[in-house]
Amino acid sequence: MKTYLAQxxxxxxxxxxxxxxxIFTLLRLAPGDIVDILFSTAGYVSPSEKQAIMKELGIDRxxxxxxVDWLRQIVTGDFGKSYRYDQxxxxxxxxxxxxxxxxxxLSIVFAVVIGVPTGVVSAVRQDTTLxxxxxxxxxxxxxxxxxxxxxxxxxxxxxxxxxxxxLTYVSPGENFKLHAVQFLLPALAVGYRSxxxxxxxxxxxxxxxxxxDYIRTAWAKGxxxxxxxxxxxxxxxxxxxVTVIGIEFAFLIGGLVVTETVFNLPGVxxxxxxxxxxxxxxxxxxxxxxxxIVVILSNLFVDxxxxxxxxxxxxxx
Amino acid sequence: MAVRPAAIAIPxxxxxxxxxxxxxLRFARKKPLGAAGGALILxxxxxxxxxxxxxxxDPIATDAAYTLGAPSAEHWLGTDHLGRDIYSRIVxxxxxxxxxxxxxxxxxxVLGGIIGLLSGYVGGKTDLVTQRxxxxxxxxxxxxxxxxxxxxxxxxxxxxxxxISIPIIPRAARVIRSSVLSIREMQYVEAxxxxxxxxxxxxFRHILPNTIGPFIVLCTAQLGSAxxxxxxxxYLGLGVPEPYPSxxxxxxxxxxxxxxxxxxxxxxxxxAISLAVFASNLLGxxxxxxxxxxxxxx
Numbered sequence: 252m253k254t255y256l257a258q259x260x261x262x263x264x265x266x267x268x269x270x271x272x273x274i275f276t277l278l279r280l281a282p283g284d285i286v287d288i289l290f291s292t293a294g295y296v297s298p299s300e301k302q303a304i305m306k307e308l309g310i311d312r313x314x315x316x317x318x319v320d321w322l323r324q325i326v327t328g329d330f331g332k333s334y335r336y337d338q339x340x341x342x343x344x345x346x347x348x349x350x351x352x353x354x355x356x357l358s359i360v361f362a363v364v365i366g367v368p369t370g371v372v373s374a375v376r377q378d379t380t381l382x383x384x385x386x387x388x389x390x391x392x393x394x395x396x397x398x399x400x401x402x403x404x405x406x407x408x409x410x411x412x413x414x415x416x417x418l419t420y421v422s423p424g425e426n427f428k429l430h431a432v433q434f435l436l437p438a439l440a441v442g443y444r445s446x447x448x449x450x451x452x453x454x455x456x457x458x459x460x461x462x463x464d465y466i467r468t469a470w471a472k473g474x475x476x477x478x479x480x481x482x483x484x485x486x487x488x489x490x491x492x493v494t495v496i497g498i499e500f501a502f503l504i505g506g507l508v509v510t511e512t513v514f515n516l517p518g519v520x521x522x523x524x525x526x527x528x529x530x531x532x533x534x535x536x537x538x539x540x541x542x543x544i545v546v547i548l549s550n551l552f553v554d555x556x557x558x559x560x561x562x563x564x565x566x567x568x
Numbered sequence: 569m570a571v572r573p574a575a576i577a578i579p580x581x582x583x584x585x586x587x588x589x590x591x592x593l594r595f596a597r598k599k600p601l602g603a604a605g606g607a608l609i610l611x612x613x614x615x616x617x618x619x620x621x622x623x624x625x626d627p628i629a630t631d632a633a634y635t636l637g638a639p640s641a642e643h644w645l646g647t648d649h650l651g652r653d654i655y656s657r658i659v660x661x662x663x664x665x666x667x668x669x670x671x672x673x674x675x676x677x678v679l680g681g682i683i684g685l686l687s688g689y690v691g692g693k694t695d696l697v698t699q700r701x702x703x704x705x706x707x708x709x710x711x712x713x714x715x716x717x718x719x720x721x722x723x724x725x726x727x728x729x730x731x732i733s734i735p736i737i738p739r740a741a742r743v744i745r746s747s748v749l750s751i752r753e754m755q756y757v758e759a760x761x762x763x764x765x766x767x768x769x770x771x772f773r774h775i776l777p778n779t780i781g782p783f784i785v786l787c788t789a790q791l792g793s794a795x796x797x798x799x800x801x802x803y804l805g806l807g808v809p810e811p812y813p814s815x816x817x818x819x820x821x822x823x824x825x826x827x828x829x830x831x832x833x834x835x836x837x838x839x840a841i842s843l844a845v846f847a848s849n850l851l852g853x854x855x856x857x858x859x860x861x862x863x864x865x866x
Contacts, residue, residue, distance in 0.1 A: 269704035383663035399838035505711030
């Protein structure tokens with residue numbers, strides 16, 4: 252177990268190193284740099300002035316120096332300095348993290364709360380009208396862009412309830428109820444999509460387990476249906492479901508990018524889009540790297556969870 | 569009492585007809601939802617091809633006198649904030665969605681497929697290193713990677729295609745590799761090898777054709793998400809540039825601003841995206857069940 256964990260950590264570190272190279276290279280493919288953008292509104296900028304700014308920002312140095320410098324920053328936990336805001340990047344990002352974390356956690360909760368029960372019902376009532384309806388419901392969730400769903404939710408609220416959700420961020424201390432509503436709606440829009448995948452995998456995995464002998468034994472004993480399904484079958488059907496939840500967590504961040512924009516929530520994901528449009532290298536680089544670290548850690552966590560959920564899973568060897 | 573086997577006339581199994589029409593008909597009967605999805609995709613392809621014939625107005629012509637118009641006999645789905653006809657824009661938007669969706673799916677799947685084929689066939693250290701590199705690409709959420717890529721490459725049609733196809737590569741490579749791993753051990757491959765057939769020829773002539781099932785399944789499964797990513801990129805202003813209409817861009821900031829006054833601005837392009845993705849998912853599911861039963865329900 253310990254050696255397995257060590258192995259996994261080494262692989263994770265190598266993967267992250269590779270990712271850092273990919274991210275670094277991608278961002279330097281961009282035509283035009285921060286100096287052009289910063290001064291696009293100012294009209295003419297003398298070349299010497301431009302040179303001075305590039306020197307100050309450190310982007311006149313060879314790429315490999317910039318890369319090594321960046322790696323050093325990552326290792327020391329230094330997020331660098333934002334070109335645009337002229338502030339340490341971490342100071343801008345830090346207040347945004349709780350917003351995104353709250354939204355992500357709520358979305359996952361929604362996804363599981365909607366996805367697992369509908370998946371179970373769909374499997375138990377396989378090939379009935381209810382099953383078909385639930386499957387169409389989940390397929391619809393996969394088809395609708397979450398940002399559009401968000402817009403439609405807002406539109407529905409405005410049309411039917413003549414109520415517009417707050418357009419600026421409300422902190423929980425200010426008005427907890429409004430804060431909750433402000434987060435529940437986008438979480439629902441994002442969670443619905445993830446719930447579709449969770450529903451599908453719950454359904455197929457439960458259907459497989461239900462065919463096993465020990466389930467037939469449980470039925471033969473005269474065990475009540477609810478106990479057979481929820482206690483005996485679902486327990487073993489959860490493994491693939493947990494995998495999907497882990498994978499979804501990574502995809503969720505993608506969903507948040509647009510949802511935070513639609514609902515105007517000051518989160519990390521919305522900030523990433525803004526930073527990309529501004530070509531604010533340090534912020535984009537570090538944010539994408541941050542996302543990569545979160546994804547890899549969540550994958551690792553899910554793998555470790557296997558052993559807890561299913562004692563038959565053995566690591567290593 | 570011994571049971572005497574009676575002379576049972578075993579009816580000859582009905583011969584399966586193999587014409588293209590018969591195959592399609594059988595598919596439609598067995599998988600009505602999948603067939604419906606396929607039909608919808610076909611409608612979309614035809615719409616994209618014959619957009620000029622189907623349009624009622626010039627999709628990029630503005631009309632200052634008729635902005636934010638509600639759906640009417642003149643403008644079937646209303647007009648946007650610049651007075652452009654939404655119906656005609658949606659018809660033309662099918663082109664962008666389909667071209668980007670199909671092109672990026674094919675590009676990503678073919679590149680990924682070749683990588684998966686070689687990696688799976690060669691095996692050993694090459695395979696190991698390739699897998700780790702694919703891990704790197706797969707570690708980032710599809711949208712984040714596409715976002716960074718399209719920002720880096722600049723907003724243009726071909727750049728959007730590249731940006732969406734890159735995240736598809738590792739997924740395609742995984743699927744093809746796993747099917748190559750099992751085919752590689754089959755006897756006819758061994759036979760080809762013992763005959764002295766060159767490796768590249770074995771890989772491309774003997775193994776590749778047998779991965780066509782998983783490949784088709786993969787492509788249809790990715791098509792929906794490619795369309796979705798294109799819409800999202802365009803929505804964020806990183807997709808296909810103006811003035812050419814794209815569904816995602818039709819939903820961007822301007823639509824949100826006027827949504828209250830003109831809800832049709834938000835509703836119709838979103839419905840078009842959802843319907844397109846829904847159709848390709850239905851078709852993808854049905855094809856997977858038919859062509860690759862091992863993957864059923866995943």
